[in-house]
């Protein structure tokens with residue numbers, strides 16, 4: 001089998017950033033997959049399962065209610081390696097285009113004070129595995145990077 005594109009990125013050269021990972025065409029529609037990389041792979045401790053899960057619930061809820069982007073959100077979810085998230089958006093987009101959206105998203109998550117949406121036995125498959133306080137700290141760390149993100153953290157290393 002061919003390796004998929006995301007495995008061809010040299011993860012030893014990858015730093016936290018916001019990367020356009022791939023583009024797929026379906027008929028007339030282009031979907032852009034973004035790599036929201038929050039941790040340096042194989043170097044920094046990864047996100048805890050309880051943080052990543054809380055961020056998934058908060059992030060998906062925020063994005064799917066967003067006044068401008070809601071109808072363009074295809075998917076938001078964590079990477080299995082727990083170093084970040086994938087976001088798939090309708091449209092042919094570059095990382096720079098969505099920096100304001102991702103800053104808004106992480107400001108929302110870093111400052112969240114209420115009940116986590118969907119965190120109940122009826123709505124979720126593992127509702128006890130959530131840690132809002134750690135999730136907020138993780139969101140704030142990534143937010144600080146986003147606020148002054150250098151150009152080389154918007155493009156995968158060559």
Ligand SMILES: [Zn+2]
Nearest residue numbers: 124125126127
């Ligand atoms: Zn859940």
